[in-house]
Amino acid sequence: MNTLVIGIGLPLLGAYALYENERAVAMVGFIGGLVAWIFAALRFSQESKARQHNQAEHFEHVSRAILTWARITDSAIVEQVRDSDGRGTHYLLDLHVTPWHPSHPAPRKVPLRLKVPVAHGPHVVPGAYLGVLSDPEAAWVVPQSLLTLQGAQLPL
Numbered sequence: 001m002n003t004l005v006i007g008i009g010l011p012l013l014g015a016y017a018l019y020e021n022e023r024a025v026a027m028v029g030f031i032g033g034l035v036a037w038i039f040a041a042l043r044f045s046q047e048s049k050a051r052q053h054n055q056a057e058h059f060e061h062v063s064r065a066i067l068t069w070a071r072i073t074d075s076a077i078v079e080q081v082r083d084s085d086g087r088g089t090h091y092l093l094d095l096h097v098t099p100w101h102p103s104h105p106a107p108r109k110v111p112l113r114l115k116v117p118v119a120h121g122p123h124v125v126p127g128a129y130l131g132v133l134s135d136p137e138a139a140w141v142v143p144q145s146l147l148t149l150q151g152a153q154l155p156l
Contacts, residue, residue: 008033061135070097070132070141073109075124081115091121099134099141110139116146116156123148130156 014029074096081090095112116124123146131145131153146154 061138061140062133064137065133065135065140065142066101067144068100068132068134069129069147070099070110070134072097072124072126072128072130074126077121078113080118088118090115090117091124093121093124095124095130097130097132097141099132099136101134101136104136108139110134110141112141112143114143114156120146120154120156123150123152123154125149 011030011033014027014033017023017029072095076094078092078094080088081092083089093114093116095114096109097112098107098109100107114124128149129147130141130143131147133142133144134140143156145156148154
């Protein structure tokens with residue numbers, strides 16, 4: 001964002017300096033603006049490549065993924081998210097889950113950071129289960145629901 005502001009501001013400074021017959025300042029403004037636009041274009045290109053790579057990787061996971069259950073083996077509250085009035089609305093939790101895959105019986109722990117409503121927080125404990133979309137070939141899960149120790153299924 002700063003690059004774009006500089007890319008617009010420096011040419012405007014150059015135009016004003018040209019209007020005031022300050023040729024040296026005008027050249028600095030125009031050249032600086034051009035350099036800022038070049039850097040912005042390069043940065044956009046790099047971000048675009050990274051985004052395409054992430055989309056391709058995400059597509060691979062989704063194409064292999066299945067709906068399954070994952071047992072919560074470890075949970076810890078990282079922070080409590082508050083609204084503008086200062087009331088706690090969500091917990092940010094660090095979890096370790098073990099998805100169950102019939103085709104891959106070897107258990108694999110998957111780290112997961114999850115934001116849950118305050119009302120669901122006490123139910124996210126070791127031993128509870130998450131309904132997840134899980135890739136059997138990689139440590140990748142997307143939580144869908146929470147199955148409490150009492151048997152209630154809560155949406156996430």
